[in-house]
Amino acid sequence: MPDRREIDIEVMRYNPETDSEPHMQTFRVPFDEDTSVLMGLQYIKDHLDGSLTFRWSCRMAVCGSCGKMVNGVPKLSCKAFLRAYYPGKLRIEPLEHFPIVRDLAVDQTDFLEKLEAVKPWIIRKEEKPLSEGTYLQTPEEMADYQQFSSCINCLLCYSACPQYGLDNAFTGPAALSLLHRYNADSRDEGKSERMPLVNSEEGVWGCTLVGYCSEVCPKQVDPAAAVNRNKVNSTMDYFLRFLTPRGGVDS
Amino acid sequence: MQVVSTDVAIIGGGGAGLRAAIAIAESAPELKVSLVSKVVPMRSHTVAAEGGSAGVTTDVDTLDLHFHDTVAGGDWLCDQEVVDYFVEHCTEEMVQLEHWGCPWSRQESGHTSVRNFGGMSTARTWFAADKTGFHMLHTLFQTSMKYPSISRLDEYFACDLLVDDGRCQGLLAIEVATGDFVRVEARAVIMATGGAGRVFRQNTNAGILTGDGMGMAYRHGVALRDMEFVQYHPTTLPGSGILITEGCRGEGGYLTNKDGYRYLQDYALGPVVTEPTPKTMELGPRDRLSQAFWHEQQKGRTIDTPLGPAVHLELMHLGQKKLAERLPFIMELSKTFLGIDAASQAIPVCPSVHYTMGGIAADGTTATALPGLFACGECSSVGIHGANRLGSNSLAELAVFGKLAGENAAAFAREQAPTRSLERAASESEASALAILSRQDGTERLASIRDDMTQAMSDGIGIYRTADGMQATCDVLDGLVDRLAHVRLDDSNRAFNTEWLGAIELGFSLDVARAMAYSALNRRESRGAHVRLDEYDGRDDQQFLRHTLAVFEADAPPRIEYSNVNITRLPPAERVYGAAAKTTGDLANA
Numbered sequence: 001m002p003d004r005r006e007i008d009i010e011v012m013r014y015n016p017e018t019d020s021e022p023h024m025q026t027f028r029v030p031f032d033e034d035t036s037v038l039m040g041l042q043y044i045k046d047h048l049d050g051s052l053t054f055r056w057s058c059r060m061a062v063c064g065s066c067g068k069m070v071n072g073v074p075k076l077s078c079k080a081f082l083r084a085y086y087p088g089k090l091r092i093e094p095l096e097h098f099p100i101v102r103d104l105a106v107d108q109t110d111f112l113e114k115l116e117a118v119k120p121w122i123i124r125k126e127e128k129p130l131s132e133g134t135y136l137q138t139p140e141e142m143a144d145y146q147q148f149s150s151c152i153n154c155l156l157c158y159s160a161c162p163q164y165g166l167d168n169a170f171t172g173p174a175a176l177s178l179l180h181r182y183n184a185d186s187r188d189e190g191k192s193e194r195m196p197l198v199n200s201e202e203g204v205w206g207c208t209l210v211g212y213c214s215e216v217c218p219k220q221v222d223p224a225a226a227v228n229r230n231k232v233n234s235t236m237d238y239f240l241r242f243l244t245p246r247g248g249v250d251s
Numbered sequence: 252m253q254v255v256s257t258d259v260a261i262i263g264g265g266g267a268g269l270r271a272a273i274a275i276a277e278s279a280p281e282l283k284v285s286l287v288s289k290v291v292p293m294r295s296h297t298v299a300a301e302g303g304s305a306g307v308t309t310d311v312d313t314l315d316l317h318f319h320d321t322v323a324g325g326d327w328l329c330d331q332e333v334v335d336y337f338v339e340h341c342t343e344e345m346v347q348l349e350h351w352g353c354p355w356s357r358q359e360s361g362h363t364s365v366r367n368f369g370g371m372s373t374a375r376t377w378f379a380a381d382k383t384g385f386h387m388l389h390t391l392f393q394t395s396m397k398y399p400s401i402s403r404l405d406e407y408f409a410c411d412l413l414v415d416d417g418r419c420q421g422l423l424a425i426e427v428a429t430g431d432f433v434r435v436e437a438r439a440v441i442m443a444t445g446g447a448g449r450v451f452r453q454n455t456n457a458g459i460l461t462g463d464g465m466g467m468a469y470r471h472g473v474a475l476r477d478m479e480f481v482q483y484h485p486t487t488l489p490g491s492g493i494l495i496t497e498g499c500r501g502e503g504g505y506l507t508n509k510d511g512y513r514y515l516q517d518y519a520l521g522p523v524v525t526e527p528t529p530k531t532m533e534l535g536p537r538d539r540l541s542q543a544f545w546h547e548q549q550k551g552r553t554i555d556t557p558l559g560p561a562v563h564l565e566l567m568h569l570g571q572k573k574l575a576e577r578l579p580f581i582m583e584l585s586k587t588f589l590g591i592d593a594a595s596q597a598i599p600v601c602p603s604v605h606y607t608m609g610g611i612a613a614d615g616t617t618a619t620a621l622p623g624l625f626a627c628g629e630c631s632s633v634g635i636h637g638a639n640r641l642g643s644n645s646l647a648e649l650a651v652f653g654k655l656a657g658e659n660a661a662a663f664a665r666e667q668a669p670t671r672s673l674e675r676a677a678s679e680s681e682a683s684a685l686a687i688l689s690r691q692d693g694t695e696r697l698a699s700i701r702d703d704m705t706q707a708m709s710d711g712i713g714i715y716r717t718a719d720g721m722q723a724t725c726d727v728l729d730g731l732v733d734r735l736a737h738v739r740l741d742d743s744n745r746a747f748n749t750e751w752l753g754a755i756e757l758g759f760s761l762d763v764a765r766a767m768a769y770s771a772l773n774r775r776e777s778r779g780a781h782v783r784l785d786e787y788d789g790r791d792d793q794q795f796l797r798h799t800l801a802v803f804e805a806d807a808p809p810r811i812e813y814s815n816v817n818i819t820r821l822p823p824a825e826r827v828y829g830a831a832a833k834t835t836g837d838l839a840n841a
Contacts, residue, residue: 058457063298121397134363
C-alpha cells in the first residue's frame with residue numbers, strides 16, 4: 001500500500017444499557033488516499049473494538065444510511081475522506097438534533113413520520129388505467145420537480161437546521177422538499193391536500209432562511225429553495241382563499 | 252416475547268418486497284401486511300441500481316425479441332414459460348411506476364425514453380438518468396405509505412422462519428434498537444431479501460447483502476438453485492467495486508486497454524462501431540465482457556492502478572451535455588471516488604461480483620417447495636436469468652414478480668386458518684441466536700472469518716474456474732464453519748448490537764457461499780457466467796442442460812441434485828454476439 005499514514009479518530013460512545021451519558025473514545029487508524037471516514041470506522045469495528053455501533057450500507061453515497069457529524073459538520077461518512085483531515089484529529093459524533101440510540105446511531109422515527117405526513121405519493125382525482133399508457137410530461141415539466149426528487153433521506157439537512165434543533169415540530173428541509181416535489185409534479189392533483197401542512201406553523205413558516213441545509217446536502221437538492229417556493233405558494237394560497245369560491249392554489 | 256399477528260409477512264423492504272406489499276394492499280385490502288426489514292426500506296440496495304429496467308416499448312421491438320435475448324443471454328438455462336410471463340408483464344409495470352410518480356427520463360414529446368443495454372437486440376431499457384433503482388425504490392417506498400393495511404417493522408432483523416405442520420407460518424425477528432425478539436405470525440411469508448454479493452471480496456453490493464433470506468429458506472429444506480452462476484459486472488471501480496453503470500456503454504461509451512485499443516473486437520464482439528449498436532462491442536453481455544477483461548489481463552494489456560488492474564471506460568466523446576443529462580451519478584461517483592472529471596478523463600474499471608443469478612428455488616408463480624413461503628427478486632430463482640442475466644432484467648423482475656408474489660401470497664393466506672401458537676419453534680431459534688452472544692470460550696474474530704470467506708470465494712469462484720481452485724475454496728469454507736462456531740464477540744449487549752447481527756449474517760453467508768462453491772464444482776461444463784479452464788471448457792447440453800439444486804445438509808457440504816429446464820419454444824443453439832448475432836436477430840424477427 002502506498003502512502004500509508006495513521007490518524008486519530010475520536011468517536012462518541014453511548015451504550016444505553018450501561019452509560020448515563022455519552023463520552024468520547026480515541027482510536028488510531030491507518031489510512032491511505034482512498035480511505036473514507038466510513039472505512040475508518042469499519043477498521044475500528046473489525047480490528048480494534050467490535051462494539052462500535054454505526055449505520056452504513058451502500059458506501060457509494062446513495063442509500064443515505066451513513067450520515068455523521070464529522071468535526072462538527074454533517075456529512076455522509078462514505079463520501080468524506082480521512083486524508084482531508086490529516087494531520088489533524090477527527091471527531092465523529094452522531095447526527096445532531098436526533099435522539100441517540102447507541103454510539104453513532106440515531107433514532108430516525110421522527111423523520112419517517114414527517115415524510116409520511118407530507119403525503120409523498122401521486123394524488124389523482126381519477127386514476128388513469130394502465131392500458132392507456134403513461135402520462136405525458138415534457139422535460140421542462142420534469143425540471144420543475146426533478147431536483148427535489150433526488151433527496152436520499154440522509155437527514156444531514158435536519159442536523160444542519162437550527163430551527164429543527166430548537167423545535168422538532170418543524171417539518172424540516174427534506175420532508176418539505178419532498179412535499180414540493182409532489183406538488184410541482186404535473187401528474188399530481190393533491191396540492192390542496194398538502195397546503196394545510198405547508199401553511200401551518202410546522203410548515204414552511206417555521207424556516208428562518210439560514211440555508212445551511214442546502215449547503216450540507218450531498219445531492220444538491222437545495223431544500224432551502226423548495227421551502228422558499230412554498231412560502232410564495234403559501235402566501236398565494238392565503239390570498240386566493242378570499243378571492244375564489246373553492247379557495248387555494250389548486251382551484 | 253412480543254408477538255405480531257399478521258396475514259402476510261414480507262421479509263425485505265427493497266423493490267421486490269415493497270412491490271409485493273402494494274400488490275397485497277391493492278388486491279386484498281382486508282389483509283394485514285407486515286413488512287420486516289433490517290434497514291429502513293429506502294436504504295435497501297435497489298437504491299444502487301443505475302442503468303435501467305427492461306420493457307418492450309418501441310414499434311421495432313417485440314416480446315419475442317425480449318424473450319429470445321433473455322433465453323440466449325442466459326445460455327438456455329432459463330425456464331421459458333416463466334420468461335414468457337416476464338416479458339409480457341414488464342412494460343405494464345414500468346407504466347405503473349410512472350403512474351406512481353417515478354421520474355423516468357423523457358423525450359421532448361413528453362413520452363418516456365428507452366436506452367440500449369448489453370445483450371438486448373434493440374433499445375428497451377427504461378431509465379431515470381443513471382439513478383433508476385434509486386427512483387424506483389423511493390417511488391415504491393413513498394407510494395407504500397398511502398396504504399393503511401401495510402405496517403412496517405423497520406430495522407427488525409429476521410433471523411429464522413417459523414415452520415409448523417410442514418407450512419411456513421411466520422418468522423422470528425430481532426428489533427435492532429433493543430435486541431428484543433419478536434415473533435411474527437403470518438398465514439404466508441414472502442422472502443425478498445436481495446442477493447449475496449458480500450460473500451465475495453470485491454463486489455458492487457451494499458453491506459447488507461449477506462444472503463440472509465437465502466440462508467433462512469435453505470436451512471428449512473428449500474433448495475438453492477443455480478447458485479454457481481454469479482455475475483461479474485465488467486465495469487466497476489478497482490478496489491471498492493463501486494458500480495459504473497452499463498448505461499455508460501448504452502449511451503456510447505468505449506472500453507479500451509492500455510494501448511487505447513478497443514479490445515472487445517478480439518473476442519467475437521466486433522465489428523468495431525462508433526455508435527451504440529445492439530449486441531455488438533461494448534453492448535455484448537456481461538459474462539462475455541468480464542471474460543474479455545480476464546484475457547486482456549493475461550496478455551498484459553490492462554492498466555495497473557494502485558487498487559488493481561483496470562481497463563479504461565471512455566465517455567469523453569459523449570460531451571458534457573449528454574453526460575450531465577444521462578449519466579450525472581457516474582460523473583459524481585468519478586469525482587468523489589477517483590477525483591476525476593469523466594468528461595475529460597477515462598474511468599479505470601474492472602469486473603466485480605454484482606448479481607446472484609441463482610437463489611431460492613421458486614416456480615413461475617413465486618411459490619417455493621415449502622407451503623406458505625414465496626420468494627421474489629434477487630434472492631429468488633424463478634427461472635428467468637439462467638446462466639447469465641441481461642442488464643435491466645433485474646429491476647423489471649422485482650416489479651413483475653414482486654407483484655405476483657404479493658397477489659399469490661394473499662390468495663394463499665386467505666385460504667389458511669389462523670396460525671397455531673409457534674412459541675416452541677420461536678424459543679428454539681431465539682436460544683440459538685442468543686448462544687452466539689453469550690459464548691465465553693470463543694477465540695475467533697468475526698472479521699477474520701469473514702475476510703477468509705470472501706478471499707476464498709474470490710480466489711476459487713472467479714470469472715474463470717478450475718476444479719482445483721473450486722475444491723480449495725470448498726475446503727476453506729468447510730473449515731470456516733467450525734471457526735464460526737468459535738467466534739468471540741467484543742460486544743455482549745443486546746441494544747443495537749451490529750456485531751452480534753453480523754455474526755448471524757455471517758452464518759447465512761457461509762451457507763450460501765458453500766452452496767455456490769459446491770454447485771460450481773459439480774457443474775462439469777462451461778455455460779454463461781460459469782466458465783472453466785480445465786477439461787470442462789465447453790457447454791454440455793447432454794449432461795448439464797439442467798438446473799443445479801443445492802440442498803442443505805447442516806454442517807456437512809450441501810447435497811447437489813439436478814432438475815429439468817423448461818424449454819418450450821426456443822431449442823438450445825449457439826450463443827453469438829457481434830456480427831454473428833445479426834442473423835439470429837433476423838431469425839427471431841421472422
